Amino acid sequence: MRWRAPQPIDQRIDELTADARHRVRAGEVEAAWERLGDAHVLSQPWARSHLRVHGSMLGVGWRTRDAGEIAGQLFRLLVAVPGSLTGRYPAGNSGRSDVSAFAPVPVREDLADVLANADAEPAAEVLEPSEVRSLYDRLAPVYDLLSSPYGWFGSKGLAEQAIEELRLQPGDTVVDLGTGTGRNLPKLAAAVGQAGTVVGVDLSPGMLERARRRVSAVGSNNVELIEADMAAFDLPSGTDAVVSSYAMEMLPDYDEVIARLAEQLPPGGRIAVNGLRDPERWPEWVVRVGSALSRPFGVSEAYRSLRPWEAIDAHAIDVVYEEAWAGAVYLAAGSAPGQRSGEDVE
Numbered sequence: 001m002r003w004r005a006p007q008p009i010d011q012r013i014d015e016l017t018a019d020a021r022h023r024v025r026a027g028e029v030e031a032a033w034e035r036l037g038d039a040h041v042l043s044q045p046w047a048r049s050h051l052r053v054h055g056s057m058l059g060v061g062w063r064t065r066d067a068g069e070i071a072g073q074l075f076r077l078l079v080a081v082p083g084s085l086t087g088r089y090p091a092g093n094s095g096r097s098d099v100s101a102f103a104p105v106p107v108r109e110d111l112a113d114v115l116a117n118a119d120a121e122p123a124a125e126v127l128e129p130s131e132v133r134s135l136y137d138r139l140a141p142v143y144d145l146l147s148s149p150y151g152w153f154g155s156k157g158l159a160e161q162a163i164e165e166l167r168l169q170p171g172d173t174v175v176d177l178g179t180g181t182g183r184n185l186p187k188l189a190a191a192v193g194q195a196g197t198v199v200g201v202d203l204s205p206g207m208l209e210r211a212r213r214r215v216s217a218v219g220s221n222n223v224e225l226i227e228a229d230m231a232a233f234d235l236p237s238g239t240d241a242v243v244s245s246y247a248m249e250m251l252p253d254y255d256e257v258i259a260r261l262a263e264q265l266p267p268g269g270r271i272a273v274n275g276l277r278d279p280e281r282w283p284e285w286v287v288r289v290g291s292a293l294s295r296p297f298g299v300s301e302a303y304r305s306l307r308p309w310e311a312i313d314a315h316a317i318d319v320v321y322e323e324a325w326a327g328a329v330y331l332a333a334g335s336a337p338g339q340r341s342g343e344d345v346e
């Protein structure tokens, strides 16, 4: 997700805006605008950086009591973020109100070189487990509220279908990996009944605390919550099924993890994974906006290459695959084969 410019460009933008402030104080207003124009050209591909440059421009307009510039910058503050996120910004434009906010201009060679080097920067990395933990600990109090719009658009239906795909029986033991605030837990608890057991696993104590409150509010007393990294989590013996909703795609080692889960389940034991996926049928600019909306949950462009449903296909049999939102959310479920694929029977 193009939110903040790579460090060297961000630093250059900071230097230019600091120099502009200094020049305004020294009465060199035109020189200040030149610095800000360069900072603007460098910032355009990144929403946050772009917004900050227009904020600095508004500041200069205000200091110089330039009403046209103040009005122009207020408008540009509104269009900067959508422009960067969708990639529809006028490249090379100085960002001042004396030029159209929509007219591209040839990018000066020195600035074009800086931008070309930025494209060579490595892509954003996926989060380390400690980063996931602290992000979700912070998110825990607002997670249900923030994520509720996903439910309105059908992701909830797919998560419920994932639970149905587990084909649970009373008395079963089921594990929910990346259980979060425990959305799946009441349904799982009801499906396995009092004689069964539900185990919710998550890295984040803050999310687990919310899950604990949820299960006690609905009176499910057959649920156990465990703080653990699902990448290294071994299924308790006797586990009949595993589900993971909107969590497996945060795991770079998903293939290894799903292979191990399929080995640890008894033959025919079900595994169901659902979550967000790179929507191949969406226009790129819509993907970027969607990616921006998922950013509070730690999902960046780096996650676009993670494809847990392929691991279900590779390590399970009797596979079911469904999509919603024109391919932006998926459900993949299958049964443990009970024998490693490729092993010969003597």
Ligand SMILES: C[S@@+](CC[C@H](N)C(=O)[O-])C[C@H]1O[C@@H](n2cnc3c(N)ncnc32)[C@H](O)[C@@H]1O
Pocket (backbone or CB within 6 Å): 129, 132, 133, 136, 159, 177, 178, 179, 180, 181, 182, 183, 184, 201, 202, 203, 204, 207, 228, 229, 230, 231, 244, 245, 246, 247, 250, 251, 297
């Ligand atoms: C987007 S939330 C989904 C929560 C819940 N399953 C739901 O559908 O609402 C992702 C959850 O996965 C957890 N998570 C991410 N990586 C994890 C890991 N390696 N081990 C355990 N939990 C993890 C996060 O802490 C977070 O609670």
